[in-house]
Amino acid sequence: MGAQIIDGKAFAAKVRGQVAEHVAKLKESHGITPGLAVVLVGEDPASQVYVRSKGKMTVEVGMNSYEHKLDADTPEDVLLALIDQLNRDPAVHGILVQLPLPGHLNEDLVINSIDPAKDVDGFHISNVGLLGTGQKSMVPCTPLGCLMMLRDHHGSLSGLDAVVVGRSNIVGKPMAQLLLGDSCTVTIAHSRTKNLADVVRRADIVVAAVGRPEMVPGDWIKPGATVIDVGINRIDAPEKGTNEDGSVKTRLVGDVHYESAAAVAGAITPVPGGVGPMTIACLLANTLTAAARANDLPEPEGLTA
Numbered sequence: 001m002g003a004q005i006i007d008g009k010a011f012a013a014k015v016r017g018q019v020a021e022h023v024a025k026l027k028e029s030h031g032i033t034p035g036l037a038v039v040l041v042g043e044d045p046a047s048q049v050y051v052r053s054k055g056k057m058t059v060e061v062g063m064n065s066y067e068h069k070l071d072a073d074t075p076e077d078v079l080l081a082l083i084d085q086l087n088r089d090p091a092v093h094g095i096l097v098q099l100p101l102p103g104h105l106n107e108d109l110v111i112n113s114i115d116p117a118k119d120v121d122g123f124h125i126s127n128v129g130l131l132g133t134g135q136k137s138m139v140p141c142t143p144l145g146c147l148m149m150l151r152d153h154h155g156s157l158s159g160l161d162a163v164v165v166g167r168s169n170i171v172g173k174p175m176a177q178l179l180l181g182d183s184c185t186v187t188i189a190h191s192r193t194k195n196l197a198d199v200v201r202r203a204d205i206v207v208a209a210v211g212r213p214e215m216v217p218g219d220w221i222k223p224g225a226t227v228i229d230v231g232i233n234r235i236d237a238p239e240k241g242t243n244e245d246g247s248v249k250t251r252l253v254g255d256v257h258y259e260s261a262a263a264v265a266g267a268i269t270p271v272p273g274g275v276g277p278m279t280i281a282c283l284l285a286n287t288l289t290a291a292a293r294a295n296d297l298p299e300p301e302g303l304t305a
């Protein structure tokens with residue numbers, strides 16, 4: 001195992017600490033408490049766990065957390081009315097609508113109804129356009145977290161070859177924009193890419209955001225490259241035994257085959273404990289940024305792209 005392990009959990013704790021300091025100052029000097037509203041439609045158990053842990057960390061950094069849980073069959077106009085209410089609520093600086101939404105809801109319409117200044121996910125078309133043209137925006141949390149870890153590890157990313165595997169609007173595309181913004185030579189690969197192994201082998205930086213457990217093996221990795229594993233996949237782990245109800249136990253793995261990749265990479269993020277915790281830390285950082293901008297105050301340094 002040659003690779004340095006990039007400890008996302010520790011990095012995220014540090015970022016949350018910085019956010020908490022800024023929040024304390026905002027409260028003390030300006031009487032402002034940043035507020036984050038999270039909207040969950042439906043009862044997906046994984047999403048519920050995730051929303052709960054976000055709420056807990058929001059409160060831990062001193063912000064107000066507002067959770068809105070709606071039934072899975074909530075009509076679109078009811079959801080849009082809630083978003084309109086949150087858009088107009090001055091105590092709410094950030095709004096996150098947990099994705100994916102149930103099939104009867106138009107995801108684009110819902111996201112684009114969020115006030116772009118409160119769009120702490122950075123998914124609104126205005127923020128996507130601002131990021132693409134290099135203007136000040138809200139930057140999607142997962143790619144922002146990856147960028148922070150890469151900058152911390154490399155210092156400058158200028159001139160490095162970066163390959164992003166995956167072209168989703170929430171991870172792959174904004175990740176590529178951020179890497180381009182830091183002057184990497186960027187390739188975006190996807191399910192139609194020819195000779196994916198050879199494409200990945202060129203990379204000084206590999207970001208895997210595919211959603212396929214352990215798809216990227218170590219022999220695709222250039223020796224010394226930095227590997228950022230965004231994937232969060234729950235797979236059966238019969239070696240751990242069975243649960244009380246007889247079902248087989250599970251474990252989390254990334255999109256990268258960790259052991260073989262860590263043997264050749266220069267640095268690698270683990271799953272769990274890598275990109276995931278940074279995503280939540282960046283959500284809090286974005287909420288702080290939104291609160292500062294809403295009040296014409298200087299933005300916290302080092303917490304934005």
Ligand SMILES: NC(=O)C1=CN([C@@H]2O[C@H](COP(=O)(O)OP(=O)(O)OC[C@H]3O[C@@H](n4cnc5c(N)ncnc54)[C@H](OP(=O)(O)O)[C@@H]3O)[C@@H](O)[C@H]2O)C=CC1
Nearest residue numbers: 142166167168171190191209210211230231232275276279
């Ligand atoms: N750590 C975190 O905070 C977060 C983790 N995730 C995780 O990241 C992963 C990706 O998420 P997301 O971007 O939403 O996923 P999507 O399913 O939206 O996108 C997956 C991308 O991977 C590409 N792809 C699929 N199969 C292959 C293949 N065999 N070879 C090459 N490319 C392929 C798809 O290509 P095509 O476009 O051609 O179909 C698509 O662009 C998931 O595991 C998800 O759980 C997501 C968000 C946050």
Ligand SMILES: Nc1nc(=O)c2c([nH]1)NC[C@@H]1CN(c3ccc(C(=O)N[C@@H](CCC(=O)O)C(=O)O)cc3)C=[N+]21
Nearest residue numbers: 096097098099100121141232272273274276277279280
């Ligand atoms: N509007 C919206 N914004 C999102 O940012 C968003 C979303 N919807 N829908 C779902 C995905 C997924 N996502 C994760 C964030 C953190 C962890 C995380 O902290 N994972 C821990 C492990 C958690 C566990 O043990 O299950 C880790 O990797 O160490 C995982 C997944 C954000 N998403």
